Amino acid sequence: MASVPNAGREIHVLVNNNGASDITITLPTASPYVPVNGDHTTVPVGGYAEINAVSDGTKIYLRAL
Secondary structure, three states, X not given: OXXXXXXXXXXXXXXXXXOOOOEEEEOOOOOOEEXXXXXXXXEOOOOEEEEEEEEOOOOEEEEEO
């Protein structure tokens, strides 16, 4: 994101791995990003992942499932 969204703004990203091997998505950890459940997630072949970004106006909290 080019800038921190307004407070209360949420962004959801869905990832579908239709490749031949698992993929690892690394989440940013430098300010203004705050990963709340780890700094990466792995998406298995044929699987899905969801990345949520929630802003408080100064920081962006990231959660990957």
